Amino acid sequence: MKPPPFDYARPESLEEALDLLARHGDEAKLLAGGQSLMAMLNFRLLAPAILVDINRLDRLAGIEEGDGRLSIGALTRHHALETSDLVAERLPVLHAAMGHVAHLAIRNRGTVGGSLAHADPAAELPAMMCLLDATLRVAGPAGTREISVHDFFTGALETALGDDEILLGIDLPSLPPGTAWGFEEFSRRAGDFALAGVAVLVEPTGAVRLALLGVDETPVRARAAEAELARGALSDAAVGQAVEALRAEISPLDDLHAGADYRRHLAGVLTTRALAAARARLA
Amino acid sequence: MSGRHTITVTVNGRAYTREVAPRLLLADFLREELGLTGTHVGCEHGICGACTVLIDGDSARSCLTLAVQCDGAEVGTIEGLGRVADLGRLQQAFREHHALQCGFCTAGMLITVTDLLAKYPLASEADIREGLSGNLCRCTGYENIVRAVQDLVAAREADPA
Ligand SMILES: Cc1cc2nc3c(=O)[nH]c(=O)nc-3n(C[C@H](O)[C@H](O)[C@H](O)COP(=O)(O)OP(=O)(O)OC[C@H]3O[C@@H](n4cnc5c(N)ncnc54)[C@H](O)[C@@H]3O)c2cc1C
Numbered sequence: 001m002k003p004p005p006f007d008y009a010r011p012e013s014l015e016e017a018l019d020l021l022a023r024h025g026d027e028a029k030l031l032a033g034g035q036s037l038m039a040m041l042n043f044r045l046l047a048p049a050i051l052v053d054i055n056r057l058d059r060l061a062g063i064e065e066g067d068g069r070l071s072i073g074a075l076t077r078h079h080a081l082e083t084s085d086l087v088a089e090r091l092p093v094l095h096a097a098m099g100h101v102a103h104l105a106i107r108n109r110g111t112v113g114g115s116l117a118h119a120d121p122a123a124e125l126p127a128m129m130c131l132l133d134a135t136l137r138v139a140g141p142a143g144t145r146e147i148s149v150h151d152f153f154t155g156a157l158e159t160a161l162g163d164d165e166i167l168l169g170i171d172l173p174s175l176p177p178g179t180a181w182g183f184e185e186f187s188r189r190a191g192d193f194a195l196a197g198v199a200v201l202v203e204p205t206g207a208v209r210l211a212l213l214g215v216d217e218t219p220v221r222a223r224a225a226e227a228e229l230a231r232g233a234l235s236d237a238a239v240g241q242a243v244e245a246l247r248a249e250i251s252p253l254d255d256l257h258a259g260a261d262y263r264r265h266l267a268g269v270l271t272t273r274a275l276a277a278a279r280a281r282l283a
Numbered sequence: 284m285s286g287r288h289t290i291t292v293t294v295n296g297r298a299y300t301r302e303v304a305p306r307l308l309l310a311d312f313l314r315e316e317l318g319l320t321g322t323h324v325g326c327e328h329g330i331c332g333a334c335t336v337l338i339d340g341d342s343a344r345s346c347l348t349l350a351v352q353c354d355g356a357e358v359g360t361i362e363g364l365g366r367v368a369d370l371g372r373l374q375q376a377f378r379e380h381h382a383l384q385c386g387f388c389t390a391g392m393l394i395t396v397t398d399l400l401a402k403y404p405l406a407s408e409a410d411i412r413e414g415l416s417g418n419l420c421r422c423t424g425y426e427n428i429v430r431a432v433q434d435l436v437a438a439r440e441a442d443p444a
């Protein structure tokens with residue numbers, strides 16, 4: 001279908017954009033890459049009075065290394081992240097995940113901020129942020145604030161962002177040297193949203209991080225499974241126990257793409273594979 | 284800000300100035316305002332790839348882009364790749380390999396292949412298939428499209444220009 005009528009503004013500055021949001025409240029919608037929003041408008045699932053196009057806010061795009069962290073601007077396109085040498089070198093797990101996000105034409109336009117604000121539980125970036133303990137920087141009428149990713153995703157397509165706020169970017173703390181990783185996902189066709197996906201990090205201290213996508217209303221950090229793995233030093237027995245723990249920790253959705261039981265099964269299989277890949281990288 | 288916007292968009296090298304409603308999709312701008320009906324419209328939600336065009340050199344879905352967003356942009360469509368009497372390189376490869384039947388997907392395929400060839404090594408058949416996965420074809424079974432792209436990759440290696 002065609003989208004319903006709306007007004008359109010393309011602010012040249014962040015202040016102008018915030019001002020438009022303050023004036024129009026929940027009648028306004030930010031437009032970034034448009035790769036989720038435009039589809040929802042064409043389906044007429046939304047009918048905002050005005051679209052505030054933030055594509056002119058160039059300063060919100062870019063990837064930078066700062067002390068002990070990598071900062072990624074909200075307007076950074078998926079394709080820029082996918083092809084960033086800095087990301088490939090510092091956070092190979094994120095680089096691997098980006099290869100699974102949609103198709104080139106979508107990656108050319110879609111943005112990091114749009115993906116996080118849209119909060120699709122099957123999207124890669126939200127789960128990667130949970131894995132990497134990201135901090136989100138947000139601007140609003142009262143100034144800027146920081147939100148831990150672990151407080152950000154509040155439900156399927158729901159976040160802690162206010163209607164009058166703009167996500168500026170994210171900060172990702174550096175990983176200890178020698179951290180091993182694994183990423184596995186399953187989708188029916190390359191570039192489709194995954195039925196389930198798993199990312200793991202194994203730090204040299206033995207600490208394990210495990211994040212999943214597509215298996216609950218939000219991305220999940222599987223804390224119980226992480227504890228099993230750390231306690232059992234990634235032994236085969238520990239992996240088995242972690243998979244048990246993980247299957248109990250998640251509540252997958254039943255939808256037309258897959259049943260909840262199948263997703264729960266898949267989460268375990270993919271976790272086992274991702275851990276095997278991480279173990280191989282440790283050796 | 285409200286009401287219609289005057290935009291100037293360069294399409295295949297020619298500048299067009301038009302007044303548009305904000306909700307007008309780029310696909311409909313090209314087809315209905317400019318009469319460039321080579322760009323096709325299938326699903327209108329980003330899935331089928333039929334409407335894929337180049338925006339400032341990068342492939343993008345014209346059903347997920349507003350015409351008003353393209354003020355000042357350079358858009359490339361199938362009409363810019365060649366003419367019936369003078370087919371472009373990609374079109375020629377598709378023709379030689381019978382990489383189209385009804386032709387509904389072809390414009391989007393060719394634009395996608397233009398961008399894939401510019402950005403990726405496409406070293407294996409699997410890479411080519413993954414690159415094409417965002418463009419649906421209901422006729423060919425993809426085999427001949429993959430062959431055509433394999434030829435184009437080989438030609439690119441022989442002559443990088
Ligand atoms: C065919 C297809 C396949 C896809 N497959 C995948 C996939 O496999 N994996 C995946 O992860 N994604 C996939 N996507 C989604 C894609 O990654 C989107 O680009 C992304 O989810 C949204 O980013 P965007 O920049 O396009 O946001 P938009 O569509 O512009 O906006 C999405 C939402 O975020 C809000 N928003 C945007 N930017 C900000 C900001 N800076 N601050 C606050 N709010 C903001 C908007 O108001 C809107 O509500 C797919 C999309 C399509 C069409």
Ligand code: FES
Binds near residue numbers: 325327330335345347
């Ligand atoms: S019509 Fe645009 S992707 Fe199908």
Ligand code: FES
Binds near residue numbers: 421
């Ligand atoms: S040739 Fe008919 S859809 Fe591709």
